[in-house]
Amino acid sequence: AQSVSQHNHHVILSEAASLELGCNYSYGGTVNLFWYVQYPGQHLQLLLKYFSGDPLVKGIKGFEAEFIKSKFSFNLRKPSVQWSDTAEYFCAVRPGGSQGNLIFGKGTKLSVKP
Amino acid sequence: NAGVTQTPKFRILKIGQSMTLQCAQDMNHNYMYWYRQDPGMGLKLIYYSVGAGITDKGEVPNGYNVSRSTTEDFPLRLELAAPSQTSVYFCASSAPGTFSGNTIYFGEGSWLTVV
Numbered sequence: 001a002q003s004v005s006q007h008n009h010h011v012i013l014s015e016a017a018s019l020e021l022g023c024n025y026s027y028g029g030t031v032n033l034f035w036y037v038q039y040p041g042q043h044l045q046l047l048l049k050y051f052s053g054d055p056l057v058k059g060i061k062g063f064e065a066e067f068i069k070s071k072f073s074f075n076l077r078k079p080s081v082q083w084s085d086t087a088e089y090f091c092a093v094r095p096g097g098s099q100g101n102l103i104f105g106k107g108t109k110l111s112v113k114p
Numbered sequence: 115n116a117g118v119t120q121t122p123k124f125r126i127l128k129i130g131q132s133m134t135l136q137c138a139q140d141m142n143h144n145y146m147y148w149y150r151q152d153p154g155m156g157l158k159l160i161y162y163s164v165g166a167g168i169t170d171k172g173e174v175p176n177g178y179n180v181s182r183s184t185t186e187d188f189p190l191r192l193e194l195a196a197p198s199q200t201s202v203y204f205c206a207s208s209a210p211g212t213f214s215g216n217t218i219y220f221g222e223g224s225w226l227t228v229v
Contacts, residue, residue, distance in 0.1 A: 004156070043204065043220045043222040044206075044220040046217050046218075090156065090157065101147075101162065101172065101173075102147075102218060103156075104149075104157035106155055107156060
């Protein structure tokens with residue numbers, strides 16, 4: 001069965017630290033890849049997405065992610081986190097690259113200490 | 115532009131009661147979805163619709179029903195509420211087309227507790 005794995009359940013960082021959240025998926029064909037963020041008490045918002053082309057994707061708020069096809073990974077990075085980045089982050093994959101179901105990971109909670 | 119609007123935001127139900135979660139989008143999106151988010155778990159797809167009059171089961175459809183009589187609305191019905199349905203529910207929508215940059219837009223969520 002297709003699945004999305006996020007390796008860390010809860011990450012705690014100090015402000016200005018660098019961030020990398022892991023995401024791996026199990027599907028061998030074409031995929032669309034997404035990272036969503038959910039700030040406390042708010043709805044899911046799109047951070048960035050990859051459909052094709054440059055595997056290094058830039059998103060909002062200084063986030064980026066790199067698609068490594070050989071590793072089935074789409075890790076999220078940010079060079080220097082801020083307290084306002086405290087949120088839950090969800091990786092999602094759409095197998096087949098076509099319109100339809102997204103498969104979400106379980107989410108990683110990020111807590112940034114001021 | 116309201117985007118995806120869900121109501122109610124919070125609701126407490128007794129076991130066996132029924133209710134409908136409303137979802138509306140004003141972006142003329144063909145595709146609409148209902149997800150549930152349980153603590154410590156990823157989002158799971160309940161039902162989805164690719165257009166008015168067409169609905170399909172997702173990963174966890176049992177205990178729910180949907181209808182899609184218009185492009186704008188996609189209500190989710192719980193017929194006999196059970197404690198296992200305590201969750202946060204998200205409605206979402208997206209435009210059709212494989213290469214059109216079809217981002218999925220989410221509503222703010224509906225917190226449902228069944229006691």
